[in-house]
Amino acid sequence: DLVPPDASVLPAVAGAMVETIEIAFAGTMLGFAGALPLALAANDTVSGRPVAGAVRMFLALVRTIPALLWAILFVVAVGLGARAGVLGLAMYSMGYMGKLFADAFDDIDPEVVEAIRGVGVGRLQLARFAILPEAANAVLAQTLFVFEYNVRASSILGFVGAGGIGVYLLGYVQSLQYDRLMMAIL
Numbered sequence: 001d002l003v004p005p006d007a008s009v010l011p012a013v014a015g016a017m018v019e020t021i022e023i024a025f026a027g028t029m030l031g032f033a034g035a036l037p038l039a040l041a042a043n044d045t046v047s048g049r050p051v052a053g054a055v056r057m058f059l060a061l062v063r064t065i066p067a068l069l070w071a072i073l074f075v076v077a078v079g080l081g082a083r084a085g086v087l088g089l090a091m092y093s094m095g096y097m098g099k100l101f102a103d104a105f106d107d108i109d110p111e112v113v114e115a116i117r118g119v120g121v122g123r124l125q126l127a128r129f130a131i132l133p134e135a136a137n138a139v140l141a142q143t144l145f146v147f148e149y150n151v152r153a154s155s156i157l158g159f160v161g162a163g164g165i166g167v168y169l170l171g172y173v174q175s176l177q178y179d180r181l182m183m184a185i186l
Contacts, residue, residue, distance in 0.1 A: 001178035005186060013168055013184045020164035023085040023157065024150035030086065031093025032143055038094065039101030045113060046105075046127050056102065062095030067153045071162040085162030089150050097146050104138035105131050 041047045042055040071088030078084050108131060116130040132139075158166020165184060172181035 001176075002182040004179065005183035006177070006179040007183060009168070009180045009183050013165065016158075016165040016168050016184075019082055020154045020158075020166075021151060023082050023162075023164050024089065024147060024154040026086045027089025027154065028093055028143065028147040028150050030090035031097055031146065034090070034094035035097035035101055036139075038098040039105060040127050040131070042098065042102035043105045043127075043131065046123050046131065056099070059095050059098040059102070062091060063099060065092070065095075067092035067150075068157065068160060071157045072160045075161045080161040080163075082163030085154055085157040085164060088157065088162060089154060092153075093146050093150060096149075097142060100142040100146075101135070101139055104135040104142070107138075108134035 038055055038059060042052050042059060044052045046052075047055070067089055069088075070091045071085055074084035074087040074091075078087065112134055113126065113130050116126055121129065154162075154164050154166075156166045156169075158164045158168070159170045161167075168184050169181065172178070172184060
């Protein structure tokens with residue numbers, strides 16, 4: 001029943017695929033906006049050991065909840081549609097990127113930190129002029145990786161009503177329209 005694929009659904013499915021990528025991009029960017037300051041706060045050098053430990057625990061808690069479950073929570077909170085998908089991906093991405101960024105900040109050369117600290121800068125200036133520039137490549141690489149993950153994850157968020165191509169995939173499976181399902185998958 002999968003072959004031949006039903007090309008009549010291509011315009012609708014293509015639009016849903018664009019929405020899926022938009023959900024992934026928006027979720028990644030919102031997650032990045034939350035993760036960067038949290039990752040800095042999770043760094044002992046910037047915020048001190050007690051605050052850094054608490055922030056790392058918060059990031060671990062957020063990260064343990066899968067994106068699909070976050071999407072379900074946001075479907076309940078804000079209703080069906082892409083907004084719930086974006087918020088679900090943003091929460092998961094924030095926890096995941098926050099941990100990755102914090103690890104990248106911890107791995108920078110301590111001599112750079114000491115050199116900047118030696119001129120008498122405060123913690124925020126230390127973050128601005130030493131930590132962020134030294135970890136910029138890792139932050140960019142991890143953000144692109146999370147975006148790739150979010151494109152895959154957003155493909156199934158429609159199964160819980162969070163928009164994108166998953167809405168079509170679920171509908172075609174439930175209505176046994178396998179030729180249309182094959183076109184959506186392709």
